[in-house]
Every structure is written in C-alpha cells, then in structure tokens.
Amino acid sequence: MSETAEHTGHHIDVKEFHPRAQAAIHNPKIRKNFRSAMDGLMSKRKTAFEGWDLETLRDLGANVRLRALANLPELLEQLEKKLTENGIKVHWAVDGDEACRIVRDICKARDAKTVIKGKSMVSEEMELNHYLKAEGIEALESDLGEYIVQLADETPSHIIMPAIHKNTGEISELMHEKTGTDLSNDVEYLTASARQQLREKFMSADVGVSGVNFAVAETGTLCLVENEGNGRMTTTVPKCHIAVTGIEKVVPSMEDVSALLALLTRSATGQHITTYFNMISGPRKAEELDGPEEVHLVLVDNGRSSIYQDDELLDTLRCIRCGACMNHCPVYTRVGGHAYGTTYPGPIGKILMPHLIGLDEGRHLPSASSLCGACGEVCPVKIPIPDLLVRLRQESVDGDNLHPAKVRGHGAKRSSKEALIWKGWAWMHASPGIYRFGTSAATKFRALQPSKAGAWTDYRTAPKLAAKTLHQRMKERGQ
Amino acid sequence: MVDPIKVYPSKPSKVYFYGTCLVDMFYPDAGIAGVELLEREGIEVLFPQDQTCCGQPAYTSGYHDQARSVARAQLDLFPGDWPIVVPSGSCGGMMRKHYPDLFKDTPDEVKAAEVAGRVWELTDFLLNVCHIKLEDLGEPTTVAMHTSCSARREMGVAEVGPKLLGQLKNVNLVEQVRPEECCGFGGTFAVRHPEISGAMVSEKVDALVETGTRQFVTTDCGCLMNIAGYAEKNEKPVEGQHILSFLWSRTRGKGGQQS
Numbered sequence: 001m002s003e004t005a006e007h008t009g010h011h012i013d014v015k016e017f018h019p020r021a022q023a024a025i026h027n028p029k030i031r032k033n034f035r036s037a038m039d040g041l042m043s044k045r046k047t048a049f050e051g052w053d054l055e056t057l058r059d060l061g062a063n064v065r066l067r068a069l070a071n072l073p074e075l076l077e078q079l080e081k082k083l084t085e086n087g088i089k090v091h092w093a094v095d096g097d098e099a100c101r102i103v104r105d106i107c108k109a110r111d112a113k114t115v116i117k118g119k120s121m122v123s124e125e126m127e128l129n130h131y132l133k134a135e136g137i138e139a140l141e142s143d144l145g146e147y148i149v150q151l152a153d154e155t156p157s158h159i160i161m162p163a164i165h166k167n168t169g170e171i172s173e174l175m176h177e178k179t180g181t182d183l184s185n186d187v188e189y190l191t192a193s194a195r196q197q198l199r200e201k202f203m204s205a206d207v208g209v210s211g212v213n214f215a216v217a218e219t220g221t222l223c224l225v226e227n228e229g230n231g232r233m234t235t236t237v238p239k240c241h242i243a244v245t246g247i248e249k250v251v252p253s254m255e256d257v258s259a260l261l262a263l264l265t266r267s268a269t270g271q272h273i274t275t276y277f278n279m280i281s282g283p284r285k286a287e288e289l290d291g292p293e294e295v296h297l298v299l300v301d302n303g304r305s306s307i308y309q310d311d312e313l314l315d316t317l318r319c320i321r322c323g324a325c326m327n328h329c330p331v332y333t334r335v336g337g338h339a340y341g342t343t344y345p346g347p348i349g350k351i352l353m354p355h356l357i358g359l360d361e362g363r364h365l366p367s368a369s370s371l372c373g374a375c376g377e378v379c380p381v382k383i384p385i386p387d388l389l390v391r392l393r394q395e396s397v398d399g400d401n402l403h404p405a406k407v408r409g410h411g412a413k414r415s416s417k418e419a420l421i422w423k424g425w426a427w428m429h430a431s432p433g434i435y436r437f438g439t440s441a442a443t444k445f446r447a448l449q450p451s452k453a454g455a456w457t458d459y460r461t462a463p464k465l466a467a468k469t470l471h472q473r474m475k476e477r478g479q
Numbered sequence: 480m481v482d483p484i485k486v487y488p489s490k491p492s493k494v495y496f497y498g499t500c501l502v503d504m505f506y507p508d509a510g511i512a513g514v515e516l517l518e519r520e521g522i523e524v525l526f527p528q529d530q531t532c533c534g535q536p537a538y539t540s541g542y543h544d545q546a547r548s549v550a551r552a553q554l555d556l557f558p559g560d561w562p563i564v565v566p567s568g569s570c571g572g573m574m575r576k577h578y579p580d581l582f583k584d585t586p587d588e589v590k591a592a593e594v595a596g597r598v599w600e601l602t603d604f605l606l607n608v609c610h611i612k613l614e615d616l617g618e619p620t621t622v623a624m625h626t627s628c629s630a631r632r633e634m635g636v637a638e639v640g641p642k643l644l645g646q647l648k649n650v651n652l653v654e655q656v657r658p659e660e661c662c663g664f665g666g667t668f669a670v671r672h673p674e675i676s677g678a679m680v681s682e683k684v685d686a687l688v689e690t691g692t693r694q695f696v697t698t699d700c701g702c703l704m705n706i707a708g709y710a711e712k713n714e715k716p717v718e719g720q721h722i723l724s725f726l727w728s729r730t731r732g733k734g735g736q737q738s
Contacts, residue, residue, distance in 0.1 A: 370665025460708030
C-alpha cells in the first residue's frame with residue numbers, strides 16, 4: 001500500500017482495512033497524534049457537561065431526533081415550501097453524483113470558476129471537489145482543518161477535526177512546502193498565514209458551498225455551526241451560496257435546535273457554544289447591503305431513504321455528526337481515521353457506510369469493534385451503535401433466517417466454512433450431554449492442549465484448561 | 480444501555496447459578512468462589528447441570544440462528560422464580576439485555592423476557608441484594624481493578640467492584656489510567672482483528688503495570704484471559720484473577736454477617 005493510496009482517499013479499496021489498520025498501529029506518530037487528541041477531546045467533553053443532567057439531555061436529544069425522523073417526509077415537504085417562500089431554491093439529489101451535477105449546473109449557469117467551501121461532510125461523501133476540478137472549477141476548502149487536508153491531497157481523518165492526524169510540525173512543513181510560509185511551531189503564525197490566503201479567496205470566489213447542521217422546517221432556516229468564521233464568510237461573501245446536506249438533517253422547529261445545539265458543541269469539542277452560529281433564511285433582500293444574491297439547498301439522499309425503511313436501522317439517521325463516538329472509540333484511537341478508508345470513520349462510519357457503499361465493499365467495518373459500548377454511552381442522541389453493529393454483522397453473514405437480511409450487499413462475508421463451524425458449535429452447546437462430555441474430556445486431557453491458538457497466541461498465552469470443569473466440581477459438591 | 484432505574488429484589492433463599500462456559504472450562508475456581516460467597520450469605524445455590532453457554536459468541540458474530548438455538552437450551556433451566564446470578568457482566572448482559580431481542584417474534588418471546596428479568600451480575604447481587612459485609616483476613620496488599628465493558632455499560636455495575644474491595648481493610652485499591660477503556664477482548668474481535676486487539680491489550684497492561692501493583696482483579700473471564708495472557712506472554716509483572724476468587728480468598732473461613 002503506497003502512502004498516496006492511504007491518504008488521498010480517491011478510489012480507496014475499503015476492503016483493505018486490515019493492512020491500513022496494521023500500518024497505522026505500527027506508526028508511532030499516528031498513534032501518538034490520535035491518542036493525545038482523543039484524550040484531550042474526551043476530557044473537554046466531560047468538563048463541558050459538568051453540572052448538566054446529561055442523561056435527561058441525551059433523552060431529550062434522542063426524542064427530538066426520533067420525532068423529526070418519524071415525520072421526515074412531511075417535514076421535508078414543509079421545509080421545501082418554507083425555503084422556497086424565503087427565496088431559497090431547493091434541489092433533490094438521489095445520490096452523490098446527482099448532487100455534484102446540481103452544484104456544477106448552478107456554477108455553470110453563473111459562469112463560476114472558483115468555489116470557496118465551508119466544512120461539509122456531505123460534500124466529502126459526494127467527492128465534490130474532485131468532480132468540480134474535472135469540470136474546470138476550482139474548489140478551495142476554507143475550514144482550517146479541511147484546508148490542511150486539501151493541501152496534503154488527503155481526506156479528513158475525523159468528521160469534526162479533519163487534520164487531527166497531523167501535529168503542528170507536520171502542518172508547518174506542509175504549509176511551507178505548498179504555500180511558502182516559514183517553518184514554525186507557532187500556531188498563531190500558521191493560522192494567520194492560512195487566514196491571509198483564504199481572505200483573498202473569499203473576496204474573489206464566485207460561489208460559496210457549505211454544509212448544514214440543522215434545517216428548520218417551520219421557518220425555512222438553515223443552521224450552520226462553526227468556529228472560524230469561515231462558514232459565515234462562505235455563506236455571505238460570494239454572490240451565490242449553495243448548501244448541501246443529507247435529508248435527515250431536518251427538524252420541526254427552532255425549539256428543537258436548542259437541545260441539539262447544546263448537545264452537539266459539548267459532545268464534539270467540549271464547547272458550551274461555538275464562536276459562530278449562522279441562521280440562513282434567504283438571499284439578500286432588496287434593502288440589504290450584503291449577503292448572496294442566490295441561495296440553494298441540495299438535499300442529498302445517497303442511501304438514507306433505504307435506511308429509513310427499516311425500524312432498527314433508522315436509528316442511524318439520528319446522528320448529528322458530533323464525532324464523540326470516534327473520540328471515545330478505542331479502535332479509532334489506535335488506527336486513526338484513514339484506516340477505515342471511508343468518508344465517515346469510527347463507530348458512526350461503521351454503521352452508516354455499509355448503507356452508502358454496500359456490505360460487500362464495507363464487509364470489515366461492522367466486525368472492527370470490540371462492542372465495548374463507549375460510543376453508545378456518549379452518543380448525544382443515544383444511537384444504539386453496538387446493537388446496530390451486531391445487526392450489520394448478522395446482515396454480513398446472512399445469519400438470521402427469522403429476520404432476513406435487507407442491507408445492500410448482505411451475505412458478502414458469509415463463508416461456508418465459518419457457517420459450518422457455528423453450526424457445529426451450536427449443536428454441541430444446545431446438547432447438554434454432549435457439552436458435558438466434550439468439556440470434561442477436554443479438561444481430562446488438558447496436557448494435550450496446544451500452546452498455540454491462532455491469532456490469539458500471537459499476543460497472549462493460551463488460557464489454560466482447568467483440571468475439572470465447574471460442572472464436575474458442582475456435581476461433586478452434590479449440586 | 481443501562482436501565483435508568485435498577486429494581487433489586489429482596490434477598491432470596493435460593494438462586495440459580497449460571498456459571499458461563501469460560502468459568503466452566505478455564506476458571507472454575509472463580510465459579511466455586513462465587514458459590515461459596517453466596518452460601519456464606521445463607522443462600523442455597525442451584526446449579527442446573529444442563530447449562531452450557533449463553534450463546535453470545537454466535538450472537539455477536541452475527542449467527543443469530545445458532546445463538547438462538549443455544550440460548551433456547553438455557554431458557555428451561557430456571558423453572559422456579561429465583562434470581563439467576565452470573566459471574567460475568569458479559570454473559571449476564573447477553574442474557575439480560577439481548578435475550579429479549581434474540582427471541583422477539585418467536586414462541587419463546589415471553590419466556591426469554593421473563594428469564595432476562597431475573598438475571599443479575601453476581602458481584603452486583605452480593606453487594607446490592609445480599610448486602611454482603613466482608614471481613615478481610617489477608618495481609619496488606621495492593622490491587623487494581625478492571626471492570627469489563629459489559630459489566631460497566633450493559634449491567635451498570637462499575638461502582639460495585641470498588642465498593643466490595645473497599646470493604647477489605649487491608650486492601651489498597653489503585654486505579655490505572657483510563658479505567659473505563661476496553662481491554663481489547665471483544666470475543667471473536669480478538670482473533671478477527673488481532674493487531675487492533677493486541678494494541679489495546681498492550682496499553683491496558685501498561686496502564687496496570689504503571690500503578691505499581693502486581694495484581695489486578697476483573698469481573699469477566701474474557702478480559703482476564705486477555706489481559707493476564709498478554710502479561711504472561713510478554714513477561715509483564717502483573718497477574719490477574721476473577722474478583723470473586725480474590726474476595727473469597729481474602730475472607731474465607733469466616734461466616735459473613737447476615738443482613
């Protein structure tokens with residue numbers, strides 16, 4: 001695996017999870033960058049929720065999302081109506097390609113050559129930058145993390161902190177090489193240099209593209225959470241603003257936003273509130289001095305409506321993209337975001353990506369978890385991530401005749417050999433007499449126990465069989 | 480995942496003991512220690528000889544048909560209405576939290592939910608149902624504790640082990656960094672993703688060794704064979720045992736006070 005293949009993100013074979021994970025585990029820099037960043041994020045989140053009744057707040061967050069999803073079709077219609085009344089043009093895209101074409105057509109109609117972008121994971125999902133580049137349109141990322149990732153021709157390694165895999169030294173070298181800044185470990189200097197370059201781009205860009213955190217149906221408002229002011233610049237300075245978002249981001253009213261916002265910023269970065277909270281409700285009005293002439297919203301499905309069809313998988317769509325699940329994930333912390341090879345890494349990626357790319361392509365994602373439950377414990381909207389991982393494992397092997405598999409690519413991981421092993425295992429453990437005979441024979445002849453047991457003993461000694469089973473000892477006690 | 484409110488039963492005269500397959504074959508001393516502790520509390524222990532495995536390995540691997548056939552073989556083992564105690568947060572969590580889902584839409588749905596509602600992790604049961612009072616007879620020592628993820632997050636017993644150890648006057652409990660982080664066992668995860676699991680357990684062992692103690696206790700035999708197995712193979716100076724073995728060895732030979 002070349003360094004390029006690991007980091008560019010284009011045409012990454014998601015199936016090659018193991019070699020990428022292994023490389024990351026043996027890369028001390030990756031291990032250190034993620035460990036220290038995740039430790040910091042976990043501690044900030046904990047502090048931010050001090051004094052809050054977190055469980056009640058999480059219940060509220062979950063219920064807000066559940067209620068919105070329960071009425072999703074109606075809310076989307078209401079949203080479209082309100083946005084249209086507000087002068088925002090609404091577009092619907094069935095997948096990433098269609099969403100890219102819509103953005104391109106809007107750009108072409110304005111004869112736009114340059115696009116400035118605020119942070120948007122949906123645009124990553126669409127691979128918008130590459131699409132536009134091929135169409136002769138330059139797209140520049142303006143979120144500092146995304147800017148760094150774009151300079152390095154990489155993909156984000158975290159949904160909130162895209163360049164978290166790099167330390168200051170690496171960023172300094174990258175900026176020096178690509179933009180001619182001085183080598184420096186002074187974060188202020190590096191940030192100021194990036195800002196200087198971005199300011200010029202903001203002034204000259206033809207179109208601004210942003211994501212959306214919450215789309216409010218009742219008022220037709222697009223809410224955007226950010227810290228750097230780049231989101232506000234992106235959505236106000238260029239003459240045309242195109243927002244892209246997933247269809248699940250709609251909520252009924254502004255009241256719903258307050259609970260979700262309180263949870264989002266604390267869960268994500270441990271902030272009580274972000275520096276900027278933008279509410280976009282239309283293009284510039286006749287009497288106004290600034291703001292874009294045109295505002296568009298592209299509502300992207302890309303597999304979401306198929307998730308919506310299943311009562312259990314539906315919970316995946318509650319996600320508000322805070323990233324707390326990856327911050328607390330012991331697997332993500334060890335392998336980093338790029339090992340997954342997917343737009344969304346970590347626990348949320350493991351339950352979301354199989355729907356976007358299919359379980360054949362994403363076959364290793366659901367199993368790459370110890371099911372420790374840390375993700376479900378911190379999720380601000382209480383997505384039962386471990387349960388959904390188990391569901392996807394069942395789908396991967398078509399392991400439940402009672403509840404037939406439904407997800408695209410199901411059964412991709414089923415092997416007749418493994419299925420046979422589990423059948424044999426089930427036969428033995430569903431037959432108490434055979435189980436007792438087998439286990440007492442194993443302990444009786446424990447001297448013959450091999451010292452190696454596959455991958456287990458690569459890292460550990462094999463557990464030692466007892467002289468007698470608990471069954472035998474309890475029987476001897478007369479129980 | 481944890482119940483918002485746990486309603487403990489009053490102390491019963493009998494319990495069903497569900498030993499788990501790992502205790503059965505590899506750590507029967509931990510099972511016997513649990514039985515001894517219960518009996519010292521004046522509880523009669525019923526051990527259904529037809530018990531095998533809760534079905535979790537197949538369940539978490541996605542083979543739910545096989546998990547269900549094994550789990551179904553356990554459902555008839557507890558005909559009375561006594562609590563079912565399990566010396567493992569993981570197997571306890573499987574039975575208490577996942578049996579209802581596993582048997583949903585089957586003729587055993589009601590029975591599975593009824594059995595699930597009677598399942599208790601054994602240390603939780605000793606502390607909060609038996610109100611056990613431990614009298615420490617051992618020499619002064621230091622110990623660290625690793626609470627399994629399922630004991631912590633599915634069964635909600637993170638406070639229980641430290642409270643029980645806190646009753647032992649000569650035992651100094653030390654805490655490793657990131658006590659709530661997974662040791663990397665995760666059942667078949669450890670062999671499906673050996674490098675990731677290996678990286679996790681190596682950091683867990685380092686964290687335990689850094690406390691300066693030479694021993695740790697844990698609620699679950701999966702974590703035990705993972706952490707102690709890694710320490711042994713890599714000659715790290717820390718040994719482990721099930722918390723029940725430790726509690727029994729510190730207090731054996733004395734009748735506990737009845738609550």
